[in-house]
Amino acid sequence: MVLNEEQRLLHSTIRDFLNQRAPVAALRELRDNRNPQGFDSDLWNELIELGVSSIVLNEDNGGLGFGWMGLGAVMEEIGRHLTATPMLSSIVIGAALIEAADDHHSTDLLPDVVAGTRNLAFACDEGLRYNPGATAAALENGLLQGEKTFVINGPGATDFLVLARTAADSKGTDGLSLILVPRDAAGVTVNRIHSVDGHSFAQIKFDQVAVDNQQIIGVPDRAWDTVAPILDRATLALAAEMLGGARELLERTLAYLNDREQFDVKIGSFQALQHRCAQLFCQLELAQSVVYKGLSAIDQGQQDVAKLASHAKVLAIDCYQKMSNEAVQMHGGMGITDEVDIGLFLKRSRVCNQMLGDSSFHRERFAKLCGY
Amino acid sequence: MSPIDEFRQQARAWLEENCPASQRRPVVKDEQIWAGRDRVFATPDAKLWFERMRDKGWTAPTWPTEYGGGGLSSEEEKVLEKEMARLNCRPALYDLGLWMLGPALLVHGNEAQKQEHLSKIVRGDIRWAQGYSEPAAGSDLASLKTRAVDMGDHFLVNGTKIWTTQADKADWIFALVRTDASGTKHQGISFILIDMRSAGVSTTPIELISGESEFCQTFFDDVKVPRENIVGGLDNGWTVAKELLKHERKLMATMESIVQREDESLVELAAEYIGMDESGKLNDSNIRSRITDQLMTAEALEYLNERLFFQYRSKQVDSGLPLTIKYLGTNAIQQKDELLLEILGNHGLSWQEQSHTPREHNIVQNWAYNKAHTIAGGTSEIQLNIIAKRALGLPA
Numbered sequence: 139m140v141l142n143e144e145q146r147l148l149h150s151t152i153r154d155f156l157n158q159r160a161p162v163a164a165l166r167e168l169r170d171n172r173n174p175q176g177f178d179s180d181l182w183n184e185l186i187e188l189g190v191s192s193i194v195l196n197e198d199n200g201g202l203g204f205g206w207m208g209l210g211a212v213m214e215e216i217g218r219h220l221t222a223t224p225m226l227s228s229i230v231i232g233a234a235l236i237e238a239a240d241d242h243h244s245t246d247l248l249p250d251v252v253a254g255t256r257n258l259a260f261a262c263d264e265g266l267r268y269n270p271g272a273t274a275a276a277l278e279n280g281l282l283q284g285e286k287t288f289v290i291n292g293p294g295a296t297d298f299l300v301l302a303r304t305a306a307d308s309k310g311t312d313g314l315s316l317i318l319v320p321r322d323a324a325g326v327t328v329n330r331i332h333s334v335d336g337h338s339f340a341q342i343k344f345d346q347v348a349v350d351n352q353q354i355i356g357v358p359d360r361a362w363d364t365v366a367p368i369l370d371r372a373t374l375a376l377a378a379e380m381l382g383g384a385r386e387l388l389e390r391t392l393a394y395l396n397d398r399e400q401f402d403v404k405i406g407s408f409q410a411l412q413h414r415c416a417q418l419f420c421q422l423e424l425a426q427s428v429v430y431k432g433l434s435a436i437d438q439g440q441q442d443v444a445k446l447a448s449h450a451k452v453l454a455i456d457c458y459q460k461m462s463n464e465a466v467q468m469h470g471g472m473g474i475t476d477e478v479d480i481g482l483f484l485k486r487s488r489v490c491n492q493m494l495g496d497s498s499f500h501r502e503r504f505a506k507l508c509g510y
Numbered sequence: 511m512s513p514i515d516e517f518r519q520q521a522r523a524w525l526e527e528n529c530p531a532s533q534r535r536p537v538v539k540d541e542q543i544w545a546g547r548d549r550v551f552a553t554p555d556a557k558l559w560f561e562r563m564r565d566k567g568w569t570a571p572t573w574p575t576e577y578g579g580g581g582l583s584s585e586e587e588k589v590l591e592k593e594m595a596r597l598n599c600r601p602a603l604y605d606l607g608l609w610m611l612g613p614a615l616l617v618h619g620n621e622a623q624k625q626e627h628l629s630k631i632v633r634g635d636i637r638w639a640q641g642y643s644e645p646a647a648g649s650d651l652a653s654l655k656t657r658a659v660d661m662g663d664h665f666l667v668n669g670t671k672i673w674t675t676q677a678d679k680a681d682w683i684f685a686l687v688r689t690d691a692s693g694t695k696h697q698g699i700s701f702i703l704i705d706m707r708s709a710g711v712s713t714t715p716i717e718l719i720s721g722e723s724e725f726c727q728t729f730f731d732d733v734k735v736p737r738e739n740i741v742g743g744l745d746n747g748w749t750v751a752k753e754l755l756k757h758e759r760k761l762m763a764t765m766e767s768i769v770q771r772e773d774e775s776l777v778e779l780a781a782e783y784i785g786m787d788e789s790g791k792l793n794d795s796n797i798r799s800r801i802t803d804q805l806m807t808a809e810a811l812e813y814l815n816e817r818l819f820f821q822y823r824s825k826q827v828d829s830g831l832p833l834t835i836k837y838l839g840t841n842a843i844q845q846k847d848e849l850l851l852e853i854l855g856n857h858g859l860s861w862q863e864q865s866h867t868p869r870e871h872n873i874v875q876n877w878a879y880n881k882a883h884t885i886a887g888g889t890s891e892i893q894l895n896i897i898a899k900r901a902l903g904l905p906a
Binding site: 508 | 777780781786790791792798799801802805806807809810811813814816817820821824826830831834837838891893894895897898899901902903904905906
């Protein structure tokens with residue numbers, strides 16, 4: 139649950155790089171220019187050169203052996219800098235799904251994804267909330283029909299990994315398959331969603347899209363067996379990103395309290411503010427401990443990280459949400475201006491809440507896994 | 511096999527051989543083995559278990575063997591703790607001298623003091639009480655007024671201490687007294703050891719909201735204390751006190767694991783008193799949701815402790831992290847107590863043991879008693895002050 143020397147080096151490399159190359163201002167630029175793909179390709183290519191796309195791959199596929207604790211450190215920095223990249227969608231979920239399925243796509247597709255020449259987006263959500271068990275998109279007689287929404291990195295993806303029902307009369311997460319659909323396939327319509335945080339999501343329509351068996355990734359009708367553990371890992375990675383954002387907010391807020399003066403003293407000397415900051419710090423470290431526990435559980439090869447993933451997501455949601463509200467409040471009038479970055483973190487936190495399952499979803503899952 | 515694995519194997523074998531079966535169940539209050547000249551054992555097994563642990567030096571595993579301790583490294587101590595937890599072994603000795611005074615004496619005591627007191631603590635021969643707080647000196651401890659006047663070969667002590675844990679049963683007390691009133695309030699305090707049998711010492715128990723009387727007020731009227739009983743030098747008591755407070759805060763936080771062992775599983779209790787529907791969900795969705803809150807906090811605390819352990823082991827300690835434990839741990843205990851009480855419904859209102867089951871009565875008593883946790887050993891508010899200043903660097 140502590141970074142080793144190589145992981146610490148990776149962490150500081152990524153931090154220095156993002157500080158230099160992509161501070162929060164880079165997100166503002168994407169937002170203000172309404173960048174059509176939702177991320178900066180040059181930045182992504184430079185990150186790939188630093189190795190971020192190979193961190194958690196098996197060594198046979200060119201993995202770098204930094205483990206999930208190492209990946210968590212990268213995600214933390216992405217969270218601190220609000221960096222818009224295909225990291226979560228294309229690598230942490232996409233590449234991991236291809237690798238776990240272990241079929242011809244490992245040679246046909248994976249190298250391009252890792253090199254960044256193709257970008258994947260996992261198309262899962264259909265309704266207002268993440269709920270894979272309610273998947274209605276279906277493949278029948280070789281034709282894919284359905285609508286996906288809130289697809290992370292959808293506008294910038296070259297290919298979609300679509301979760302769809304393939305077994306007739308199946309329910310819940312049974313009978314699903316994972317289907318690779320190129321963005322330019324006939325019948326695919328991609329609509330960009332401009333989300334509140336300046337990141338990019340898509341609503342995608344699949345209308346009678348022709349699919350052959352070669353496009354099915356892994357075992358037909360049994361996709362969930364492969365997808366579920368990958369999503370648990372991705373949820374932990376997302377929680378690490380969220381706590382990176384929360385930690386950045388705490389540091390920025392403390393700096394402000396140590397600088398701003400009212401009534402002739404630093405406002406950080408007021409006990410009303412000190413106690414709230416101390417409580418936020420406690421909450422942050424508690425949540426961080428669950429994230430580390432989960433990431434190191436993956437590294438130690440523990441199979442069942444589902445409970446830890448839900449646990450981490452819930453605490454990360456509570457922490458980031460509270461931290462961002464308090465950061466706005468403690469920055470006073472400046473906190474509600476667009477000029478100061480705090481509001482960008484506030485918005486990002488709410489978007490992260492919805493990705494891969496909200497608090498209700500994960501609390502329910504945690505309770506079920508604990509048997510009550 | 512590495513030396514530590516070898517130790518683990520030896521410790522495991524020794525515990526299995528030497529810990530009586532009756533001492534491998536969660537301990538109840540009446541069966542705790544408290545130190546003291548007049549110590550009593552609830553059962554012959556308790557006596558046997560205590561004596562074996564004492565003779566092994568494992569009542570104080572890391573203290574040097576020359577003072578009767580076990581001479582273990584902190585890594586070996588962790589292993590021993592784990593092995594004891596695995597077998598559910600009860601603690602072999604309860605004493606504030608063991609938990610607080612001893613560690614401070616090892617740092618600040620002179621050789622004569624260590625010789626005189628440490629082995630008696632290890633052997634459970636003396637029960638210690640703590641004399642810190644006074645009626646007018648709580649969180650602002652340094653404003654204490656109990657005086658010790660220098661009379662040459664001895665000090666004359668006058669004043670009163672409050673919240674002295676079971677002082678009516680204690681043999682000795684370690685106390686903070688004012689030896690010089692001329693400087694700032696943190697200066698001029700000395701740390702002194704007083705034999706409770708000295709003339710002029712008296713105690714009065716304080717009845718608590720739980721109905722128990724664990725704490726006393728202790729009075730000192732012209733009590734003569736030998737000069738050599740000052741620890742860490744005259745007027746240097748605040749330094750010694752800070753060392754001890756560290757151990758008290760750690761102690762309060764580890765109370766959680768002690769409490770955890772003797773108390774209830776929320777889920778099991780709720781299943782019994784509230785029931786579940788056919789899909790295996792608790793019938794009360796509000797309680798169910800709050801159990802999730804509590805479990806998530808309690809388990810996260812375990813991970814935080816584990817993380818700290820790894821940080822110590824790899825010598826990369828975030829210095830702010832240990833400061834969070836007492837605040838978080840004591841809040842978590844109380845959060846759980848409130849839920850336990852609510853789950854019992856009107857059975858959670860027992861005042862007399864006869865009118866309810868012992869289990870129900872115990873939950874109610876603990877709920878009331880555990881309100882002490884966020885007050886004793888530095889209130890939660892003081893903890894937050896410390897975190898704000900030391901961990902977050904906010905101005906005074």
